Amino acid sequence: MPNTTRRDFLQLTGAGLVLAGLLRGQVAHAADSDIVTIAYNVNLPAWDPTVGPSAVNPTIQAIYRAVFDQYIGQKPDLSFEPGLLTDWGWNADKTKIHMTVREGVKWHDGSDLTPEDVVWSLQRAADPKTGNPIQSVWATMENFTTDGQTIHADLKSYDPTLFEWMAFLTGYVLPKAYYEKVGPKGFEAKPIGTGPYMVDEFQSNGFLRLKANPHYWGPKPAFQTVVFKFVLDATSRVAEVQSGGSDVTLQIPYEDYDRLTKGGKFSGTCEPVSDIGMIFITNVEPLLDKNVRLAATHAVDKKAIIKRLLRGYGVPIDTLEAPGYAAYDPSIKVPYDPEMAKKLLAKSGFSPEKPVKVKIQTTRGYMPKDYEMIQAIAGMWKKVGIEAEIEVYEIAQHFQLRAAHKLAPFAFYNWGNAIGDPATSTGFAMFGPSSNSAWKTKDLDAKIAPLWGEKDEAKRIAGWKAVDKYIAEEGYVLPLLQYAQPIVFRKGLKVTPNKSEALEPTLIAKA
Amino acid sequence: MTAVNLLTRLLAAALTLFGVAVVTFALLRVVPGDPIAMMIGPGATKADIAQLRANYGLDRSIPVQFAIWLRHAAVGDFGTSISMRQDVTHLIATRLPATIELTALALVLALILGIGGAVASVLPRRRWPGTALETGNGLLLAIPDFVWGLAFVLLFGVAFPVLPISGRVDPSLPIHFATGFVLVESVLRLRFDILGDVLAHMIMPAMALALPLASVILRSLRGALETEARQDYALLARIRGRSRLQVVTGEVLRNAMVPTLALTGVQFTFMFGGTVIVERIFGYPGIGNLAIDAIINRDLPLIQGLILTFGALFIVINLCVEACFVLLNPRLRHG
Numbered sequence: 001m002p003n004t005t006r007r008d009f010l011q012l013t014g015a016g017l018v019l020a021g022l023l024r025g026q027v028a029h030a031a032d033s034d035i036v037t038i039a040y041n042v043n044l045p046a047w048d049p050t051v052g053p054s055a056v057n058p059t060i061q062a063i064y065r066a067v068f069d070q071y072i073g074q075k076p077d078l079s080f081e082p083g084l085l086t087d088w089g090w091n092a093d094k095t096k097i098h099m100t101v102r103e104g105v106k107w108h109d110g111s112d113l114t115p116e117d118v119v120w121s122l123q124r125a126a127d128p129k130t131g132n133p134i135q136s137v138w139a140t141m142e143n144f145t146t147d148g149q150t151i152h153a154d155l156k157s158y159d160p161t162l163f164e165w166m167a168f169l170t171g172y173v174l175p176k177a178y179y180e181k182v183g184p185k186g187f188e189a190k191p192i193g194t195g196p197y198m199v200d201e202f203q204s205n206g207f208l209r210l211k212a213n214p215h216y217w218g219p220k221p222a223f224q225t226v227v228f229k230f231v232l233d234a235t236s237r238v239a240e241v242q243s244g245g246s247d248v249t250l251q252i253p254y255e256d257y258d259r260l261t262k263g264g265k266f267s268g269t270c271e272p273v274s275d276i277g278m279i280f281i282t283n284v285e286p287l288l289d290k291n292v293r294l295a296a297t298h299a300v301d302k303k304a305i306i307k308r309l310l311r312g313y314g315v316p317i318d319t320l321e322a323p324g325y326a327a328y329d330p331s332i333k334v335p336y337d338p339e340m341a342k343k344l345l346a347k348s349g350f351s352p353e354k355p356v357k358v359k360i361q362t363t364r365g366y367m368p369k370d371y372e373m374i375q376a377i378a379g380m381w382k383k384v385g386i387e388a389e390i391e392v393y394e395i396a397q398h399f400q401l402r403a404a405h406k407l408a409p410f411a412f413y414n415w416g417n418a419i420g421d422p423a424t425s426t427g428f429a430m431f432g433p434s435s436n437s438a439w440k441t442k443d444l445d446a447k448i449a450p451l452w453g454e455k456d457e458a459k460r461i462a463g464w465k466a467v468d469k470y471i472a473e474e475g476y477v478l479p480l481l482q483y484a485q486p487i488v489f490r491k492g493l494k495v496t497p498n499k500s501e502a503l504e505p506t507l508i509a510k511a
Numbered sequence: 512m513t514a515v516n517l518l519t520r521l522l523a524a525a526l527t528l529f530g531v532a533v534v535t536f537a538l539l540r541v542v543p544g545d546p547i548a549m550m551i552g553p554g555a556t557k558a559d560i561a562q563l564r565a566n567y568g569l570d571r572s573i574p575v576q577f578a579i580w581l582r583h584a585a586v587g588d589f590g591t592s593i594s595m596r597q598d599v600t601h602l603i604a605t606r607l608p609a610t611i612e613l614t615a616l617a618l619v620l621a622l623i624l625g626i627g628g629a630v631a632s633v634l635p636r637r638r639w640p641g642t643a644l645e646t647g648n649g650l651l652l653a654i655p656d657f658v659w660g661l662a663f664v665l666l667f668g669v670a671f672p673v674l675p676i677s678g679r680v681d682p683s684l685p686i687h688f689a690t691g692f693v694l695v696e697s698v699l700r701l702r703f704d705i706l707g708d709v710l711a712h713m714i715m716p717a718m719a720l721a722l723p724l725a726s727v728i729l730r731s732l733r734g735a736l737e738t739e740a741r742q743d744y745a746l747l748a749r750i751r752g753r754s755r756l757q758v759v760t761g762e763v764l765r766n767a768m769v770p771t772l773a774l775t776g777v778q779f780t781f782m783f784g785g786t787v788i789v790e791r792i793f794g795y796p797g798i799g800n801l802a803i804d805a806i807i808n809r810d811l812p813l814i815q816g817l818i819l820t821f822g823a824l825f826i827v828i829n830l831c832v833e834a835c836f837v838l839l840n841p842r843l844r845h846g
Contacts, residue, residue, distance in 0.1 A: 035683070037682070043804055045592075045594040045596075045804065048596060052593065053593070133550045134559065136555070185598075201685075204602075204801075205606070205795075205804070206678050206679055206794070206795075206796035207678055229678055229682065233794070235661060235665075235792075236792055236794060239676050240668075240677060243669055243672035243676055244672060245668070245675055396548060397543040399548030399549055399551060400545040403548050403560065433557075435555060435560055
């Protein structure tokens with residue numbers, strides 16, 4: 001091209017590069033075997049895993065666990081394992097605790113993890129000023145002393161779930177020296193932890209790119225780079241994996257899960273997780289009548305709901321303890337029996353012709369088929385003599401109404417319990433003084449109260465099972481189902497499902 | 512527009528923003544949904560909740576909260592986001608460029624499609640091409656932006672996967688620009704690889720936002736062009752031997768654009784509202800996407816800051832439209 005000017009050349013080059021840029025990308029991630037891209041269903045609002053709403057969001061824990069380590073680790077089956085603590089326990093009378101800190105662990109900036117980091121993290125979590133949402137759990141410890149790698153502390157009160165919390169919400173170890181040097185804002189801008197991945201690039205609402213931590217103390221992750229794309233719309237997440245823009249996605253409609261995994265191009269898992277659907281019952285009229293409560297619980301065909309609305313993904317439950325939880329008791333049954341429901345209602349003077357009227361609140365679209373489930377339940381109730389008026393509310397309203405004890409007589413909700421302990425499911429959901437409970441009566445509180453400080457573990461678990469049985473017999477709550485978490489991934493990958501719902505990058509490997 | 516006029520407009524804008532701030536502040540505290548309730552863990556006690564309320568200043572009376580907020584807002588400090596733990600001003604400043612670039616691209620696309628379509632529809636002598644275009648335009652007008660967004664995702668993301676579905680830029684691209692205006696800066700830095708990638712990410716959301724506006728422009732401009740084309744000056748130009756295309760583009764279009772411009776300005780402000788859902792669908796990190804997160808988390812300082820930002824954008828756009836209006840209309844320019 002003898003007449004080509006510099007301007008022509010630049011224009012041609014620019015146009016070529018723009019075109020190349022426009023057409024790139026669709027195959028970039030999947031083709032690179034050292035990168036895995038996850039189309040993720042929630043945004044990461046903030047990096048400090050111990051404060052703010054994200055600290056108590058179970059889904060975000062997957063990202064936190066990639067960057068930070070917890071005091072105690074948790075396997076995908078919810079059993080506990082050493083984390084940054086290699087040993088832990090109580091003294092004989094359970095007034096003191098001891099914890100041994102793992103040696104040879106490095107922060108992402110290369111400095112050493114010390115027992116002081118652990119003590120500082122525990123004290124910080126217990127400090128009301130920091131805004132830890134469950135500060136009272138951490139505040140049960142005091143008078144920390146260190147002896148080499150071992151930490152000792154006194155207990156103000158005994159909490160049997162204390163060590164379980166160390167693997168749960170806000171139970172993360174943060175870097176004392178670094179945090180004090182950069183402050184909260186500096187930490188948000190450039191967070192460091194001891195976890196298997198280091199933050200490489202973060203664009204809130206856009207993406208998060210993580211690089212493998214070369215000094216990680218645990219098993220080496222399968223991928224050098226992990227990209228979380230924050231794609232909050234379920235349709236777009238499905239499209240992300242279909243187009244090859246992402247390798248893995250989760251929390252998609254069950255219909256799409258079936259379509260993708262049966263199409264041959266994708267694999268998937270859809271296993272039960274530690275999240276249940278339930279209906280809170282508030283101790284107000286007309287539910288002070290035991291017959292009405294029990295009729296409501298016996299009139300619901302949970303198996304049909306799971307089969308027809310959730311395409312069979314889910315496990316019916318009769319207590320707030322799902323299979324796999326420490327106090328799960330399969331012998332406690334609340335069978336589907338519409339005839340029994342009719343008889344119970346008849347005892348109180350109600351029938352399909354003369355129904356008892358009641359309000360039920362539900363979210364719509366917050367959980368899979370939540371509104372549709374409540375519609376189906378209202379239909380089942382109508383057949384036996386309960387006429388339910390459905391009110392749709394936002395999840396923020398639910399929290400506020402529940403904390404103020406102002407929920408409608410029935411209120412749908414989902415309850416996560418990633419440590420599987422009865423205290424964090426039946427306990428907080430049903431104990432009257434708890435800000436999370438809806439049913440508040442002295443008979444139930446009297447049965448639950450002694451269990452909070454029960455030091456004999458076998459006796460404690462047996463006690464919670466007895467409480468669950470009592471709740472089922474009295475109809476104080478309506479447990480519906482244990483959710484299953486749909487995860488879809490491209491062929492060539494292997495994803496280990498995590499019962500805690502946290503899709504941690506370390507659980508993704510090459511097949 | 513005289514200096515007095517400009518001053519009056521700015522004063523009115525400040526008063527409007529103050530009104531928006533007062534109404535928003537009051538409404539946010541009246542509607543159900545408590546930001547603290549959103550962060551209560553399963554083990555939180557009543558004391559934990561009270562402490563959290565105190566930490567965020569929500570234990571004080573609403574007038575006191577408003578006075579504190581207003582004092583800080585007056586110097587550009589909108590507080591700290593409850594959910595994201597960053598300065599609201601900083602958060603909005605980092606996200607706003609993405610939304611401005613997206614809406615600007617959408618506006619350009621809407622103008623090209625709308626003006627091009629309107630001109631094309633009045634050129635043919637026969638009536639049927641115009642009628643066909645009008646019918647097609649009715650379809651565009653009837654479909655909201657988010658439906659276009661979903662349709663584009665399925666069409667160009669899944670059926671014919673030629674465009675990326677989510678985000679603003681490929682996560683593997685190392686971008687360390689000085690500003691958030693990635694599109695503009697990539698041009699200035701001659702980084703055409705980044706420009707191409709950013710455009711590829713923006714084209715679907717921008718088109719989803721542009722199509723409804725394009726149809727409004729087309730319908731309004733087509734009517735104005737037909738009216739103006741019947742005026743004496745247009746007929747005279749035809750008699751002088753100028754082609755139909757030359758008359759429409761050279762003589763008629765400028766006059767016909769004046770009412771269309773006013774309408775476009777109003778519709779453009781609505782387009783910012785449309786970004787809320789469209790950015791969500793495409794995982795685009797702008798203030799629309801941020802607004803949804805803020806609302807879900809009941810992040811009061813962030814919602815407050817975002818509403819004021821949207822309000823300020825509306826005012827600025829309207830001022831710009833008025834300025835363009837004056838430039839295009841000689842009667843206004845010369846008093």
